[in-house]
Amino acid sequence: MTTATPEAIVRIKGLKKSFGSLEVLKGVDLEVTKGEVVVILGPSGSGKSTLLRCVNRLEEPTGGEVWFEDVMVNAPKTDINRVRERIGMVFQSFNLFPHLTAKGNVMLAQRLVLKRSKEETERIAVEQLTRVGLADKIDNYPAQLSGGQQQRVAIARSLAMDPHVMLFDEVTSALDPELVRGVLDVMKLLAKGGMTMLVVTHEMGFARDVADRVIFMDDGVIVEQGSPGQVFDNPRHERTQDFLGYIS
Amino acid sequence: MEALLQWWETNAITRLFFSFEVIAGAIPVILRAFPVSITFGLGSFIFGIPIGLALAFLKMSKSRWLRWPATMYVDFIRGTPLFLQVLVVYFGLTLLPAYQDLIKAYPWMKQPFLFGIDFTVYLRGFFVLSLNSSAYMAEIFRAGIQSIHRGQMEAARSLGMTIPKAMFFVIIPQTVRRILPTMTSEFILLFKDTALLAAVGINEMTQRARQFAAGEFNMSPYVVAAAFYLLLTIPLGRLVARLEEKLAESEGGSTAGRPSPIVNRVRPGDSA
Numbered sequence: 001m002t003t004a005t006p007e008a009i010v011r012i013k014g015l016k017k018s019f020g021s022l023e024v025l026k027g028v029d030l031e032v033t034k035g036e037v038v039v040i041l042g043p044s045g046s047g048k049s050t051l052l053r054c055v056n057r058l059e060e061p062t063g064g065e066v067w068f069e070d071v072m073v074n075a076p077k078t079d080i081n082r083v084r085e086r087i088g089m090v091f092q093s094f095n096l097f098p099h100l101t102a103k104g105n106v107m108l109a110q111r112l113v114l115k116r117s118k119e120e121t122e123r124i125a126v127e128q129l130t131r132v133g134l135a136d137k138i139d140n141y142p143a144q145l146s147g148g149q150q151q152r153v154a155i156a157r158s159l160a161m162d163p164h165v166m167l168f169d170e171v172t173s174a175l176d177p178e179l180v181r182g183v184l185d186v187m188k189l190l191a192k193g194g195m196t197m198l199v200v201t202h203e204m205g206f207a208r209d210v211a212d213r214v215i216f217m218d219d220g221v222i223v224e225q226g227s228p229g230q231v232f233d234n235p236r237h238e239r240t241q242d243f244l245g246y247i248s
Numbered sequence: 249m250e251a252l253l254q255w256w257e258t259n260a261i262t263r264l265f266f267s268f269e270v271i272a273g274a275i276p277v278i279l280r281a282f283p284v285s286i287t288f289g290l291g292s293f294i295f296g297i298p299i300g301l302a303l304a305f306l307k308m309s310k311s312r313w314l315r316w317p318a319t320m321y322v323d324f325i326r327g328t329p330l331f332l333q334v335l336v337v338y339f340g341l342t343l344l345p346a347y348q349d350l351i352k353a354y355p356w357m358k359q360p361f362l363f364g365i366d367f368t369v370y371l372r373g374f375f376v377l378s379l380n381s382s383a384y385m386a387e388i389f390r391a392g393i394q395s396i397h398r399g400q401m402e403a404a405r406s407l408g409m410t411i412p413k414a415m416f417f418v419i420i421p422q423t424v425r426r427i428l429p430t431m432t433s434e435f436i437l438l439f440k441d442t443a444l445l446a447a448v449g450i451n452e453m454t455q456r457a458r459q460f461a462a463g464e465f466n467m468s469p470y471v472v473a474a475a476f477y478l479l480l481t482i483p484l485g486r487l488v489a490r491l492e493e494k495l496a497e498s499e500g501g502s503t504a505g506r507p508s509p510i511v512n513r514v515r516p517g518d519s520a
Contacts, residue, residue, distance in 0.1 A: 056406055085408035095403035099421045108417060109407035154403075161407060 007034045009069060009165055009196050010055060016063030017050050024050045026220035027064065032165070037197045039207040039228075042217035043243060048200045051217070052167050055198065056080075056087045069164065085113055088158030088166040092173050094150045096142040102129060102153045103138040106160045114161065128156035132186050148179030152186055165196040172203060204244075208232055216240045267468045274460050274469035281456040282476050284363050288452060289439035291370070292377030296438075299378060300385025307390050318386070325383035331444050337376035338448045342368075365451060373445055381438050388434060392427040393419060429491040436481050436488075443477075453477070 010032040017025040024047045032038050040048045053059040054066055057073050057080050066073040068083055096105050106125035110116045116124070129138050132152040142150050151171055158166060168187065172180040184206050191197055191210045201207065207214055207228060214231040216224045216239075224231060224240045235241045256262045257269065306318035325333070341347050351357055351368060361367040396419050404414035446455035457473035 058402055058406060081408045081410055084406055087406070089403075089406040091399060091403065093397075093399050095397070095399035097400065097403070097418055097422075099425065109404075109409060112413050112417060113408040157407070 008032065009034050010198070011067040012051075012055070012064070013067075014064035015051070015054060015061055015066060017047070017054060017059055018062045024220055025054070025061075028217075028220075028222055030215070030222065032196060032198060034196055035194045036212045037191045037195075037199065037210055038213050038215060039199045039201060039211035040215045040217060041201075041204075041207065041231075041243070042223075046217045047220045048217050049169050052089075052169050052198060052200050055165075055167055056084050056089055058089075081113070085161055086164045088161060088163030090151070090154050090158055090166070090168050090171045092170040094142070094147070094154050094174070096150050096153055096157075098142050101139050101141055102134060102145070102156075105142070105153055106157045109157070110160050124160050125156075128160045129153065131159070131189075132156045133182065146179055147175045148182045151175065151179075151183050155183075155186055155190075159190075163195075165198065166190065168197065168199040168201065170200050170202070172201065204232070216243065218243070263466075265467045265471055267466055270460075270464050270466045270468040271472055273464075274457065274472045277460055278453050278456050278469065278472050278476060280363070281451055281453045284365065284450075285439070285442045285452040285454075285476075286480070287362065287370070288373050288377060288442040288445060288450070289435065291374045292381055292442075293435050293438055295374055295378035296381035296385050299382035301389055303382060303386035304389035304393065307386060308393070322383045322386050325380055326387075330380050330441055331447060333380055334376050334444050334447055337379065338372050338445075341372050341375060363451075369450055373442075373450055377438065377441065377445075380441070381434065384434055384437075385431070388427050388430050389423070392423040392430075395426060396422050426495065429488045429495060432484055432488045432491065436484050439480060440477060 008031045012028055012030040015025050015028040028051055042048045050059055054061050061074045071078055071083055073083055103125045106128055107121045110121040126138060132155055134149060134152055137149060172183050188210050211228050213225060214228050215222055218239050224237045235244055303318050306314045309315050357367040359366060400418055401414055404418040442452055443454035445452050446458060453473045453476055457469040460469040461467055
């Protein structure tokens with residue numbers, strides 16, 4: 001059971017998830033090591049978002065095990081809030097809190113969850129917003145920001161919690177094409193800085209440039225995985241070939 | 249001019265409904281009852297909020313044992329006339345042993361408290377009106393909370409917030425903004441409903457007007473009372489319209505939350 005490599009930060013074993021009679025994940029095994037950037041590709045409905053959402057238990061797995069560091073995420077006794085403090089998540093629809101400024105968004109959970117002092121919270125908020133290139137927008141409300149800026153605030157909000165792993169769920173899919181770049185640049189910077197990242201995306205360029213490992217999912221299972229070169233240039237499975245042929 | 253005045257005070261309709269003489273006499277009497285009506289409206293509104301919020305959460309509960317009683321309560325209150333509720337609760341309360349013990353323990357409750365009305369009258373008036381209003385508020389709160397995009401709760405939870413923290417700091421603040429117009433409408437309705445307290449003899453505006461009208465065999469005091477109600481309801485009605493406009497603007501400008509208008513409350517039997 002516990003034969004994982006010591007540096008594995010996320011371990012998924014035989015993960016299954018059904019919504020009613022619809023089986024979305026049909027047994028997924030995946031290990032993510034510290035500092036690794038794993039990009040998950042696949043057609044819509046293949047279960048990639050659900051896989052991501054099972055990691056921090058936004059979806060309750062119906063079978064299998066999800067481990068984060070030394071905690072079994074889907075064990076009933078696990079204090080899920082403790083786990084989520086250390087797992088950052090960024091959503092397709094940003095989900096910024098519209099009643100708070102950019103700074104307020106980054107500050108809220110630091111105060112409520114990590115119980116940091118007001119001064120420290122504020123310092124970190126400014127620091128993180130500067131890091132994502134929004135030093136001049138800290139007092140703006142989400143409605144006053146472009147989609148790309150909102151998404152960068154959402155990334156800063158997650159980073160402020162000092163996560164050990166970051167989950168990105170199609171974070172550029174809702175953006176206008178000219179705004180995608182700014183968000184991807186921030187993510188590249190994060191990857192270079194050694195952040196462990198699990199990324200669901202349709203940005204093939206990003207996957208090729210940044211990923212340490214590319215995973216192709218279809219119909220609730222991992223069909224193929226390997227280095228970007230391997231998966232993109234020499235896909236072994238027909239389904240991967242079809243998907244990549246269709247996309248590019 | 250004098251002839252016109254003469255005609256005004258003798259013509260059947262103007263004399264009966266708009267007599268200057270009677271109006272002049274009624275204004276100070278009803279003016280004194282104006283704060284009484286406001287107190288009952290405002291007090292019941294304030295007490296109704298926590299009850300309504302509790303009912304809303306019960307109605308959204310996963311447990312049917314919490315959901316059903318709350319649903320039944322809301323259906324019962326909204327499906328029966330307030331007039332009936334006033335009669336049952338206002339007099340019914342006085343017959344409860346617990347109520348009688350309370351009065352015995354605190355005799356000051358029977359003394360004049362505010363505007364010459366004793367505390368027990370306020371207590372019972374607030375009780376019935378806030379029980380009634382809370383049922384309507386429960387629906388406003390529930391619709392408001394459920395109108396907040398699911399992603400807001402997910403974002404808050406994925407940052408490690410507990411459900412109560414997420415509710416209090418993320419969901420409720422957004423709900424408040426969204427239900428402000430509807431809640432103001434609710435207050436207008438509640439304020440008008442205080443008139444039903446006349447049925448149990450509370451000296452609010454309608455009761456005062458009724459007494460004055462009976463003494464004069466003239467309807468003009470009712471017109472005075474109506475004017476006083478309008479003094480509050482018309483500006484508040486304008487405020488609702490402005491709040492709704494502002495809300496529509498801010499929600500339209502945001503790309504995150506999806507706007508979902510909450511339908512203004514219509515009481516059963518309100519519309520013709």
